[in-house]
Amino acid sequence: MFTAITRLPWFVLLLPLASAVVITLFTRRWKNVSSYISVAAVLGSFFCSCAIFVKADISAPEFNWIYIRGVFNVPIAFVLDDLSRLMLLVVSGVGSLIHIYSLGYMRDDEGKSRYFAALSLFMFAMLGIVLANNFVMMFIFWELVGFTSYVLIGHWFERDSAAEAAKKAFLTTRIGDFGFMIGILMVWMATGSVVFDDIVAHLSRITSNPDYLTIAAVLIFCGAVGKSAQFPLHVWLPDAMEGPTPVSALIHAATMVAAGVYLLVRVAFLIHASQTALLVIAWIGTISALLGALLATQQSDIKKILAYSTISQLGYMIMAVGLASDEAAMFHLFTHAFFKALLFLAAGSIIVSLHHEQNIWKMGGLAGKLKTTFATFAVGGLALIGCPPFSGFFSKDAILALAYGRNLPIFIIGLTTAFLTAFYISRAVIIVFFGKPRSDAARNGRESPLVMIVPLLILAFFALVAGLEPVAKYFLIVPHEGESGVIVSVLALSALALGVGIATWLYRNREHDPFHVDLIRHRFYIDEFYQWLINRTQELLARIADFFDRWIIDAGVVRGASGGTFGIGSLLRLFQVGNLQAYAFLFGLGIVVLIYFTIFR
């Protein structure tokens, strides 16, 4: 049973955990040792993942974790279909590159051991999500990635903004996770199982009640909304950029935020059964895509531009899920993981060489100084805007073609988003890499060390080729575009050309941002609205609680009891007149009354 082959999935999962444990327990002091352990673990995971990917029919031993006969059964078991094998490869592959890159980026960091331990723990949790074959296991790992994301965003916790951002990310995603949990419970109540295969087998039990199914599907989608930073829970992702850049690349661009999409594809059997849920998902994705792209156009922090871009691209994936094409969603997830991680890492390379300067208006003219970084950033940008033959072209085109065929309003918004995407990333490239340097740091920028450049080059290679049909076919099912392919491609390319053109025309040789759209600068006041809403609801709750405490508990129960006793006591005190005869008289009167009542009544 335990052959070398069947052990592989366990190795994939447990190597990063072992690394996290070893670093936390033993090698905290030796920072370099810690970092090498972590990198070795993730590389081990990656090689095992490769082996699993190549071996088609592989199964891992499983065992029961919680087993209540006929009621509740949670096995620790893995699902190893095409979907999870691809995800394993993406997660551990991009993860490996980012681990290596981190060696350079976090070279002199005080908390290097803590950083790498958390990164390893994250890899463990993320691979756990990918491998989980049941809802409960997935939910546990789901929460674990949330926790590691919290730790890593708050890596520089001595900075208040980082601590705040970590808290915000954790709490915001928790809102979604709560919905996810209720969704899981609803599915379990209806089908009596949390294991995906069993749910598929008993799907009719839940599809027989369409409203129930819709609510359950939308609640499960809530989890994805939180983790994938979709509207209305997108507010945490831009703030999460307070974390180190490799973390932004790994967790907040390539893997964890894509976990929401993976979840939806994993439970597609549920979601596809409800048209309403699909529509909700498609529109949430569309709104997020447009919103993210719009907000990205006015940001001046390079990482925040990329963060909003991530929201927007994840919106595309969710849109594809909502349009009932898991292939298109996974295709875009696959290419996005490469080019967005690439963009982040290239941005990180700029940030490092400029001594942690993130404001694009303090950069400029870096194309000549950071040649490799520029080249890789450009590749990432071209892939992002969907310029052929870069990978993003194929995957985005697939989604747009899908929308064209199934829902025209969504297609139009998707196209607008494509235009905006081209606009904002061209804007960033022009401001950062061209024109004159706008600060001393930008004038003295130097190229980053090799350990950071090599991952960039590898990712750039994949961002270039991952979408090409022969390559992509090897990894996953490439969706067919159908007859609409040409029209959509032409429209998408003209949107792209328009976006790039306008951005070039507007931002060439500018010293300052010529536009100030307050509405977009302030993120449509969504954060302010949430602040206001939370303050209000908290105030209201506090007032209700205060009223209850003051008037019901205090005045009613506590003072009521004491006051009642006191009042009755003082009433009875009136009878204590101190005259013996009066007592005797009352006594006699009492007897008379008693006799009256016993005899005459």
Place this chain on the structure above:
Amino acid sequence: MVTLGDYLLVSGVLFTIGFAGVMVRRNIIIILMALELMLNAANLSLVAFSRFHVDPTGAPNYNAQVFVFFIITVAAAEVAVGLAIVVALFRLRQTTHVEDISSLKF
């Protein structure tokens, strides 16, 4: 011929005198005596009832008379205790007037 009604009348008069004594007199010893009077009024009516409550053979029902003996015994004990309290009270307060004993009043 003396009837049950006559006995009950005397008993009622005695009880009323006793009750009035308890109500109006201020000396605690007199009150005790009046109490005894009320007790004996009850005794008298009990004996009268016993005497007039005859069974078919003509024998009276002695239960009540036996009960009266008990009452007399208890009354004796009560008087003993009561007078002892009065003596103790007098030692404490140098008075037997009930108006002077009002420490229960708030």
